Amino acid sequence: GGGGGVATPNSAKKQKKQKKNKKNKKKTPSNDTNNNNSSASSANKKKQKKKKPKQQQRQQQQQQQQQQQQTDETPNSRIVDGVYADLASRFLTNLPDEELASFERLFFQLEEAHWFFLDFYVPKYPDVFQRNKLKAFAHKMFTKVAFL
Numbered sequence: 708g709g710g711g712g713v714a715t716p717n718s719a720k721k722q723k724k725q726k727k728n729k730k731n732k733k734k735t736p737s738n739d740t741n742n743n744n745s746s747a748s749s750a751n752k753k754k755q756k757k758k759k760p761k762q763q764q765r766q767q768q769q770q771q772q773q774q775q776q777q778t779d780e781t782p783n784s785r786i787v788d789g790v791y792a793d794l795a796s797r798f799l800t801n802l803p804d805e806e807l808a809s810f811e812r813l814f815f816q817l818e819e820a821h822w823f824f825l826d827f828y829v830p831k832y833p834d835v836f837q838r839n840k841l842k843a844f845a846h847k848m849f850t851k852v853a854f855l
Contacts, residue, residue, distance in 0.1 A: 783835050790828050790836070791851035794820045799852065817845050 798820040799807075806812040821844045829836045839847075849855045 786832055786835050788851065790824070790832075791848060794824060794848070795852040795854075797823065799855070814845070817841070817848060820848065821845070 798816045799813075802812075802816060806816070818841060821841050824836070824844060825838060829838055
């Protein structure tokens with residue numbers, strides 16, 4: 708028999724048959740197609756995984772570009788909007804209706820706002836504002852201040 712851990716001719720034959728069976732299982736067409744399908748499906752999964760990161764990378768790049776554009780514009784636009792809102796509240800908001808109705812009085816207030824702008828905001832934010840003429844300043848005020 709085959710007892711006690713001693714290799715017998717029968718046990719050697721069994722081992723050879725087992726090895727052949729394993730090789731045959733790998734070579735059978737059904738197993739090959741399964742292996743091909745599984746490798747193909749894993750390849751498809753890999754492609755899908757590769758596509759997703761590429762799409763995600765593109766989306767992230769687009770979002771970063773948009774954020775950079777917003778951050779590039781936002782500080783200056785916030786400053787500009789804040790300055791014109793401040794000037795409007797200092798020089799125009801509390802004007803009596805009679806002065807708002809008078810073209811001369813309104814532009815007198817705009818001129819005072821322009822002087823204040825030149826004296827305080829242009830030196831404070833030289834990279835944002837330039838020394839401009841009253842006409843350009845008044846145009847900005849009319850575009851930025853809703854009630855004008």
